[in-house]
Amino acid sequence: MAQHLSGLQMLTSNRLKSGDVLYRKGAGWVLTLAEGEVYATQAAADAALAAANAELVRNEFVSPYLFEVREKDGGIVPVKEREIIRAAGPTVHPHTGKQAGQYQ
């Protein structure tokens, strides 16, 4: 099932066993957004999502979806607040989550 967004995109999911947020890189997943792969074209993004959907049968991760990112200050940041929080951790508990180096 394709998602159509404009601009740069990334792919995320949750690890089944732990719930940890994952970012697609190549044919695998990494734990931080900074390490994740950015798709510059819709075709590349669609292909990544299709590959992930085909891998759901591995029962390693769930609910993969694409989201928009943009370049900022030499780095990559999500466009939406939700993805910013998802990538970092809760804003009200800055000592928890990926922002504090904690991974599930």
Place this chain on the structure above:
Amino acid sequence: MLNPVMKSGPVEPNMYRYDEFDVKFVSERVEQFAGQVARRLSGALTEDQFKPLRLMNGLYLQLHAYMLRIAVPYGTISSKQLRKLAHIARTYDKNFGHFTTRQNLQLNWIKLVDVPAILRELADVEMHCIQTSGNCIRNVTADQFAGATDEEIEDPRPLAEIIRQWSSLHPEFVFLARKFKIAVGAAPHDRAALQFHDMAVEIVRNAQGRVGYKVMAGGGMGRIPYIAHVMSEFVEREDILVYLEAVLRVYNQDSRRDNIHKQRIKILINAIGPEEMRRRVDREFQELKAMGTLQLPQDELDRITAYFAPPKFESGLSDTIPEAGADFANWVKTNISKHKAPGYAIATITLKTPGQVPGDATSEQMDVIADLMDAFSVGEVRVTHEQNLVLPHVRKKDLPVIFAKLKELDFAAPNAGLITDIIACPGLDYCDLANARSIPIAQNIARKFENLDRQHQIGELKIKISGCINACGHHHAGHIGILGVDKKGVEFYQLQLGGSSAEDASIGEIMGPGFTEHEIAGAVERVVNVYIAERKSGERFLDTYRRIGMDKFKAAAYETVAA
């Protein structure tokens, strides 16, 4: 490091205690879920198949991790149970939990693979996560002052416990169209938000002086809020389960299944009208009653009621609250409520110190509260739907010591029912469904109004904040309600005024376009200032709003924004 409280040993409160059947039931349910987890990990169950099964065991997949919702039946919990929750939060989570608007506890950083072990630990203290989520009958909630207040006809919790058992894995009702929330009340002051529930039972006395049950249905928050309709003014005690089952059956059969946003019972009753709903329910009721299998005999009601017998109250206690300084006096003004027994009081512990995350407690704080429960509250505490805790039976003479201990915990805010006693859902900081953050908004508003004189000048003002239209923060029932929305990826906050979840239930009126996260606290302040300027003697914010309407509040709220 918190100072340890004088130890008195764990106290067993009078509450429902599992017998061998309840123990086996929960234990088998845990193993059933462990089997489901194994089948999910092996792929024998797909995520689509597994999701409703894990939801019916309280497990959500949220923004950062899995969230586990632990049932606290009708908000009643013992010190032993609270210590176990502290232990679980410490061992399997990040050392804290969140008390919810349905009297449950949520843990935010759970791993799926740990859940069977967590459930086994919960079972050790007669706790579970059964049906705390999913399209089924949820945790039955009740007045947090049950068994302690002098204004109730009787303690609503025995009935709540009977409903809990009847609804547990009810084979006909585990795949309903949507969630189904039930609340029980017994007092003229409604502290359980009965009229905003899918179904509610109010214990009443009829003209002949006989005690029975008024049943309401079709209330709800969410996308489209509704106030419940009366289904029956008086159901006889022995018939209550029959009546509730009749309502559920009509709902299960007749609810829509084609549009997830139109599948709550409130939508059904609104569509067919309360008159027709009553007719359908009555038909089922008559037939079920004729079958005779679901009658509630008086001896069973008595048997369950005996579990909730009041503690042995001491006699000859002073009925005066001691002097203990200005801070203590302020706390007494708002956080102490009248108890039915002379010399006793009901103490509300607001988990709302300005700047705190509303409703959160660390494992350490939970352990100290457990000590307080043992020493001063017969081992018992209640969770309220306003994300606070209540010590239901404390001796007035112990209040100063309790207050001193709460101060050490940073849970001594003297603000129950005041403007800084805010309800806020977890919001976009935690929740997968959210559109905006709610906790920081609550923190900002609470800090803005922190001055205690100002809070008392304002008086009773219930602010309720939801991070999305699912309304878990009950914003429709806030005197001031705030709804977080997403406008092109940016968080905006809409104001609603004039809602109430008490016996004078009303749905808040939407003011207009949303405010940014930087504007919202200021807008709230301008709204409050209108109230102060316009109020007549004795009027709460809610009363003034109901008298003068929206216009002046709206004009003031948008004043600075337009400039």
Place this chain on the structure above:
Amino acid sequence: MSKLLKSGAFAADPFTAAADDAALAEGPVLVSLARFQKEREGLLARNTALGVRLQSHENPESLGADVHHFALIALEFPKFRDGRAFSWARMLRTRLGYKGEIRAVGDFLYDQMNYQHRVGFDAWEVPDNFTVEQFARALTEMTDVYQPAADGKKTIRELRANR
């Protein structure tokens, strides 16, 4: 492919499902409610067992007095989350006093079979790789029940009283 599980064992299915516009095979046939309502006389005149398949929005009460003419009533689960058939089965057994086969068809889970059994289902259309051991286990994961249903099983309250 699927097979029929009836009263805890696999059984040959005597019924042939007939599409709304297909000719009827000889022997027992399973038709839709729409077809039954359209061809009632003819279907009832046949000298073989008759079955009707109800969709999840179709209330068995619409069968009226004819309900007892059916040897088989198949209740469909279009999606396992659609739980209306739990009430339909219960209604068939209790209000309507139906004594024939109530069969679960469509999309349902192993984890629902115990509930289905409790409300009056006695037959299931299951995948080929489903075993009787799985069915037996499904019914025994939870030993006791808190509430009466349509299976006559003693409730925990009754067990407590009989201690």
